[in-house]
Amino acid sequence: xxxxxxxxGLSFSGLGAITAIAALAAFPLVITSPYYIHLATLIxxxxxxxxxxxxxxxxxxxxxxxHAGLFGIGAYTAGVLKFQLGLGLLAAVPAGIVVAALFxxxxxxxxxxxxxxxxxxxxxxxxxxxxxxxxEMDFLTNGPMGITIRQPRLVGVLPRASEFYEVVAIxxxxxxxxxxxxxxxxxGRAFEALxxxxxxCDCMGVSVYANKVYxxxxxxxxxxxxxxxxxxSEQYISPNSYGFELTVQFLLALTxxxxxxxxxxxxxxxxxxxxxxxxxxxxxxxxxAALIAGVALVVVAxxxxxxxDNRRRILIPAALCLATFPASLALTSITDYRLxxxxxxxxxxxxxxxxxLVGWLRTxxxxxxxxxxxxxAIERDAVSAFAPTGLPAALGExxxxxxxxxxxxxxxxxxxxxxxxxxxxxxxxxxxxxGSGKSTMMNVLTGIYQPxxxxxxxxxxxxxxxxxxxxxxxxxxxxFQNVQLFGEMSALENVLVALHHSFRGxxxxxxxxxxxxxxxxxxxxxxALALLDFVGLADLAAEEARxxxxxxxxxxxxxxxxxxxxxxxxxxxxxAGLTAPDITTLIAIITKIRDHGVTVILIExxxxxxxxxxxxxxxxxxxxxxxxxxxAQVQADPKVIEAYLGGTIAETxx
Numbered sequence: 001x002x003x004x005x006x007x008x009g010l011s012f013s014g015l016g017a018i019t020a021i022a023a024l025a026a027f028p029l030v031i032t033s034p035y036y037i038h039l040a041t042l043i044x045x046x047x048x049x050x051x052x053x054x055x056x057x058x059x060x061x062x063x064x065x066x067h068a069g070l071f072g073i074g075a076y077t078a079g080v081l082k083f084q085l086g087l088g089l090l091a092a093v094p095a096g097i098v099v100a101a102l103f104x105x106x107x108x109x110x111x112x113x114x115x116x117x118x119x120x121x122x123x124x125x126x127x128x129x130x131x132x133x134x135x136e137m138d139f140l141t142n143g144p145m146g147i148t149i150r151q152p153r154l155v156g157v158l159p160r161a162s163e164f165y166e167v168v169a170i171x172x173x174x175x176x177x178x179x180x181x182x183x184x185x186x187x188g189r190a191f192e193a194l195x196x197x198x199x200x201c202d203c204m205g206v207s208v209y210a211n212k213v214y215x216x217x218x219x220x221x222x223x224x225x226x227x228x229x230x231x232x233s234e235q236y237i238s239p240n241s242y243g244f245e246l247t248v249q250f251l252l253a254l255t256x257x258x259x260x261x262x263x264x265x266x267x268x269x270x271x272x273x274x275x276x277x278x279x280x281x282x283x284x285x286x287x288x289a290a291l292i293a294g295v296a297l298v299v300v301a302x303x304x305x306x307x308x309d310n311r312r313r314i315l316i317p318a319a320l321c322l323a324t325f326p327a328s329l330a331l332t333s334i335t336d337y338r339l340x341x342x343x344x345x346x347x348x349x350x351x352x353x354x355x356x357l358v359g360w361l362r363t364x365x366x367x368x369x370x371x372x373x374x375x376x377a378i379e380r381d382a383v384s385a386f387a388p389t390g391l392p393a394a395l396g397e398x399x400x401x402x403x404x405x406x407x408x409x410x411x412x413x414x415x416x417x418x419x420x421x422x423x424x425x426x427x428x429x430x431x432x433x434x435g436s437g438k439s440t441m442m443n444v445l446t447g448i449y450q451p452x453x454x455x456x457x458x459x460x461x462x463x464x465x466x467x468x469x470x471x472x473x474x475x476x477x478x479x480f481q482n483v484q485l486f487g488e489m490s491a492l493e494n495v496l497v498a499l500h501h502s503f504r505g506x507x508x509x510x511x512x513x514x515x516x517x518x519x520x521x522x523x524x525x526x527x528a529l530a531l532l533d534f535v536g537l538a539d540l541a542a543e544e545a546r547x548x549x550x551x552x553x554x555x556x557x558x559x560x561x562x563x564x565x566x567x568x569x570x571x572x573x574x575x576a577g578l579t580a581p582d583i584t585t586l587i588a589i590i591t592k593i594r595d596h597g598v599t600v601i602l603i604e605x606x607x608x609x610x611x612x613x614x615x616x617x618x619x620x621x622x623x624x625x626x627x628x629x630x631x632a633q634v635q636a637d638p639k640v641i642e643a644y645l646g647g648t649i650a651e652t653x654x
Contacts, residue, residue, distance in 0.1 A: 071246065
């Protein structure tokens, strides 16, 4: 039996979020000015939207410039319900969420098939279209004149502004709690995994496209919630309130505060709400610029006096900070240059604070290790953690067939009419010189490449044409020639991604933390720990994957692949770069996997590994199969010696 050493704890980000929430709750009791209460309400509204934006930008790694449009949809949903139908806040909040989520879904279906700058352009165009439609549909939105409403009277004990502030603060806290649950669930792990290694994510049975759509829809729903609250906070909405400048503000709030946290969006929202007010007061802006320049001067002087390693690197940001003071003296108004200021701040943060202020503060905090969990006993047999599913079948019968596979890349034929028959319960070696087509065959078997001709059959079912995620769920798992782990996730979380298929609950179960969700999470964690124990990594369950030694990363990839309970496990050069002791450990693990009923296809350049543990070996050369048989037969084959081993039998023996 093995036990984890993980125990519950609060991260720096979690403590920051709790502190911020406590400050929000106490604010109207200390500050009674309606102006400052309104600013605090606006901060909370923006924080809800930025928390949602963090799902798309921070976790999935996509860039959306359309959230201002989704924010406007939520605001106008609330405004139209009140203006046209007389329905108040209780109807506006759920309606804003649903309508914005629907628009987000419609936008996500085509938009998320592209990435990077293309996605940014599509979402930016969406935001522009929304603004134009709001302006033109005056029969519904009152056009350029906008909509004026009043804040609702709720209980009648506190002033109207304070009551509405409390409502917004409660919804902000509820949003934070829901997002904490979501990000610790299988969906949050999927969002994070697809950012780090999308191909590996697909090959773990987790559809990259589907989970991007989930993330975008949830984020859009939160934008709609924030928009509906904004409508009642401002008591007036108009089309020009939701332009490109607002999009820049939201991105600035996220990048400046810090991604993948709850306190980051709170801090970022506070800055972007207060910053325009500070810039409007020229005297105050000059005082702040002088303070920034003074701090920069002290930092540079200290770095050069102490001869720190980064003293040259900080010269450019320090020069920019020093330049803010003479620039403020030369200008009579900074308000007209707000977009320029926002843009410079984003550039500064991206280059010098890539993890935002919260990430920077996290580096200053004492290192206390990763959050820990209660000890979990690994009581199940290792077999039950990854044994293939389905009815038992006779060993030795064909399990995986690749029939006349042809794969071309332009004029290059990587595989030419290649047949491959893999027997159930065997270790099947696949060898050949570099460029012979081994990795291409691996990608064809797992659906990353679709062959121009031929088919792949698993246990009598044709899987050619299916997505990599669907093929993985059918029972074909793999590792990669170049390690593709989810670097910012722990070893345990990496394996949990492969167990995504074992969860029965939907997004709502994760948000509400239902009993079914808690049961599935506990079962998955126990199973993941059993798999880590099987590959000898149970003691490193809480360590981030990127911090593991290279040999351990290779073993973690194997443990993660076993989480799919595969019928066939494809290992792509698992011994590459390993030391002799690590190779010995690897051979033992591969043998144990085969003994537990998992069929293994092994691509490897270490001939001693292949010839020691393989039952059958297939040899490829320039996309053709030139030999197949028992290891001893292949070693003696003249074609193999000529093409792969580079000489005659006598020369090889010598």
